[in-house]
Amino acid sequence: MSTRPVVFVTRCVPPNGMDMLKSECEVRTWPNDAVIPRDQLLQGVKGADGLLCHPSEKIDQEVLDAAGPQLKVIGTMSVGLEHLDLALCKSRNIHVGYTPDVLTDATAEMTVGLLLATSRRIKEGFAATVNGGWGTWNCGLYLAGKELSESTVGIVGLGRIGLAVAKRLQPFGVQKFLYSGNSEKSWASDIGAEFVPFDKLLQNSDFVVACCSMNPQNKGLFNKDAFSKMKNSAIFVNTSRGVLVNQEDLLQALSTNQILAAGLDVTTPEPLPRDNPLFTLNNCVITPHLGSATTKARAAMADLVCRNILAGLKGQPLPKPVPL
Numbered sequence: 001m002s003t004r005p006v007v008f009v010t011r012c013v014p015p016n017g018m019d020m021l022k023s024e025c026e027v028r029t030w031p032n033d034a035v036i037p038r039d040q041l042l043q044g045v046k047g048a049d050g051l052l053c054h055p056s057e058k059i060d061q062e063v064l065d066a067a068g069p070q071l072k073v074i075g076t077m078s079v080g081l082e083h084l085d086l087a088l089c090k091s092r093n094i095h096v097g098y099t100p101d102v103l104t105d106a107t108a109e110m111t112v113g114l115l116l117a118t119s120r121r122i123k124e125g126f127a128a129t130v131n132g133g134w135g136t137w138n139c140g141l142y143l144a145g146k147e148l149s150e151s152t153v154g155i156v157g158l159g160r161i162g163l164a165v166a167k168r169l170q171p172f173g174v175q176k177f178l179y180s181g182n183s184e185k186s187w188a189s190d191i192g193a194e195f196v197p198f199d200k201l202l203q204n205s206d207f208v209v210a211c212c213s214m215n216p217q218n219k220g221l222f223n224k225d226a227f228s229k230m231k232n233s234a235i236f237v238n239t240s241r242g243v244l245v246n247q248e249d250l251l252q253a254l255s256t257n258q259i260l261a262a263g264l265d266v267t268t269p270e271p272l273p274r275d276n277p278l279f280t281l282n283n284c285v286i287t288p289h290l291g292s293a294t295t296k297a298r299a300a301m302a303d304l305v306c307r308n309i310l311a312g313l314k315g316q317p318l319p320k321p322v323p324l
């Protein structure tokens with residue numbers, strides 16, 4: 001009988017990670033690329049010493065009970081932690097590792113991508129090229145967009161990713177950065193950003209960018225009230241979590257020109273059903289949660305999540321432990 005520790009992987013990670021785990025452990029996987037059904041998760045995790053999971057799986061008491069008391073470590077391939085019952089992990093002495101930092105650049109680039117896609121109306125321009133709407137070059141206001149230069153950008157949550165977004169936007173000639181959140185950040189001075197109340201940020205920003213992590217307080221933060229405080233010319237971008245946004249209210253704000261446009265890399269639910277009315281709007285660009293989707297970031301995430309798991313199995317300090 002094998003004495004190698006058993007690791008259950010809820011969805012295959014890039015090969016560098018799988019190979020690392022397989023060299024030291026007995027690895028069981030849900031072989032499919034789709035989200036693992038709950039019953040398969042509860043079945044697969046039974047008897048595992050380590051669990052590699054993703055934000056799409058809720059890791060709660062039912063899963064921990066199904067795993068059994070030998071479960072030593074959970075590695076989530078994400079920076080987001082909202083799917084994990086951390087208090088319960090702590091009470092059961094289960095180590096938890098995550099993958100911050102290595103996805104910061106990729107997510108910041110995606111955020112800038114959505115800012116440009118919305119402000120320069122790339123969705124409409126692309127549609128015009130494929131649908132035959134592209135006429136002769138137009139020197140009027142045909143698909144005229146909005147510039148980042150001389151703008152005010154409001155960042156909700158100036159953490160690692162928020163700061164990385166701001167640093168990338170500086171060379172575009174942004175005039176002022178505002179930020180809001182739980183507390184002032186010492187690194188805000190790197191970009192000359194001013195800490196302001198949320199409402200002031202909404203009222204004064206040309207671009208409002210959600211970069212905060214999710215917590216019970218910020219669910220539905222971007223609602224009717226918030227959109228009504230934003231400029232009619234404002235663009236809203238969310239690369240954080242869909243639950244920050246009341247999507248009904250966003251639909252209303254976009255279709256009544258209360259705000260100019262929105263770029264969403266995250267929605268509720270994911271995938272967003274194809275008949276969701278947000279897809280019909282020219283001023284809403286939606287991408288399928290691609291923030292960390294670069295080959296470099298995903299390989300680094302796979303490396304880190306597996307190193308976290310191996311360290312936890314050996315009783316060593318995790319390279320990136322979640323503070324419990």
Ligand code: DGY
Pocket residue numbers: 055077078079080081103291292
């Ligand atoms: C994260 O790491 O939390 C990203 O959203 C990818 O899921």
